[in-house]
Amino acid sequence: xxxxxxxxxxxxxxxxxxxxxxxxxxxxxxxxxxxxxxxxxxxxxxxxxxxxxxxxxxxxxxxxxxxxxxxxxxxxxxxxxxxxxxxxxxxxxxxxxxxxxxxxxxxxxxxxxxxxxxxxxxxxxxxxxxxxxxxxxxxxxxxxxxxxxxxxxxxxxxxxxxxxxxxxxxxxxxxx
Numbered sequence: 001x002x003x004x005x006x007x008x009x010x011x012x013x014x015x016x017x018x019x020x021x022x023x024x025x026x027x028x029x030x031x032x033x034x035x036x037x038x039x040x041x042x043x044x045x046x047x048x049x050x051x052x053x054x055x056x057x058x059x060x061x062x063x064x065x066x067x068x069x070x071x072x073x074x075x076x077x078x079x080x081x082x083x084x085x086x087x088x089x090x091x092x093x094x095x096x097x098x099x100x101x102x103x104x105x106x107x108x109x110x111x112x113x114x115x116x117x118x119x120x121x122x123x124x125x126x127x128x129x130x131x132x133x134x135x136x137x138x139x140x141x142x143x144x145x146x147x148x149x150x151x152x153x154x155x156x157x158x159x160x161x162x163x164x165x166x167x168x169x170x171x172x173x174x175x176x
Contacts, residue, residue: 032118034111034134036120038127050071057149061149072147073147078144085144088139090163093132093134094130094132095161098136099130101148101149103147111136117171119171119172
């Protein structure tokens with residue numbers, strides 16, 4: 001189930017609120033310029049290629065207006081799952097939007113905005129657009145299962161600017 005849990009920065013153990021309704025999640029995040037929505041499922045065969053997955057959502061991708069799209073997929077048997085997880089757990093900012101659409105599985109994006117932290121559990125059919133400059137981190141979990149479309153404004157993708165803040169270590173992860 002998708003949700004957003006809103007924590008004061010000073011209380012990583014107790015969220016102020018937890019919202020599970022897609023409209024409530026979207027409205028809460030929209031207050032900070034973050035876009036959350038559910039896309040209608042497309043017909044994708046098991047074992048589909050990256051190109052087939054992209055083609056299944058091409059109309060929605062085109063409507064977003066980003067320059068490049070690729071597929072990011074990690075499962076529990078991935079030989080580098082631990083290093084992949086570790087590389088996303090440090091708080092960072094990007095100079096471009098971070099755009100993810102979940103074709104399958106789940107992940108936890110956590111945003112640090114002012115005095116609050118917004119933990120957003122995304123799952124199949126969720127679109128999340130984090131505007132450039134918002135500090136955040138991402139947890140794929142100890143036994144990851146996710147397939148996402150990643151959309152970019154340039155051919156090079158994104159280069160993180162790490163904040164150096166250890167805040168991500170204090171808040172619950174996907175498996176907590």
